[in-house]
Amino acid sequence: QVQLMQSGAEVKKPGASVKVSCEASGYAFTGYFMHWVRQAPGQGPEWMGRIDPNSGGTKYAQKFQGWVTMTRDTSISTAYMELRRLKSDDTAVYYCARGGYGNYFFGYWGQGTLVTVSS
């Protein structure tokens, strides 16, 4: 069965960077886009961008351009999301979510990674 297993919770200071991983299993990793979505406390989901694990090509939400980097390692079926220059309002749960084949809904989600930014 499809599973997305994310790395554990992180606590970071303002100005630092965080890198969250998402290990995929149960399907062909390179066959489906991987998206990253974050959700601040009490807020709705916010799409950050996606990566094509096959080519490594990325599309970032305009808000995160120049600030986020999404990468992947196909040898271990793992996607990564790095966010730099963290601020307190980047405190959120970060999810990876698998897109469908040729479509943009998310039938599979990771368990989420809580990133807390605090001095």
Added chain:
Amino acid sequence: SYVLSQPPSVSVAPGQTARIICGGNNIGSKSVHWYQQKSGQAPVLVVYDDTDRPSGIPERFSGSNSGNTATLTISRVDAGDEADYYCQVWDRSSDHVVFGGGTKLTVL
């Protein structure tokens, strides 16, 4: 950028029908997807491509989409349906995924 609007809350008595709307400019021309999110959990897809249900989602969940409004309908609501519900589309012009702000469903 494309904007999706949802009412913050909807309340319904058990056994009744809940309708959660999602507004957007000409949203009827897009494919709308709906998620249920319970406290502390990841979102769960309940309707995709306007009207389709993933396997395991009860037939009580249905969707429609026309004009400037998409609707998620939950029939015979029970306490287990109490959750936040989010609509989502892909905006082709910007190649961005967009989520609505969410609707909290309360079962009275």
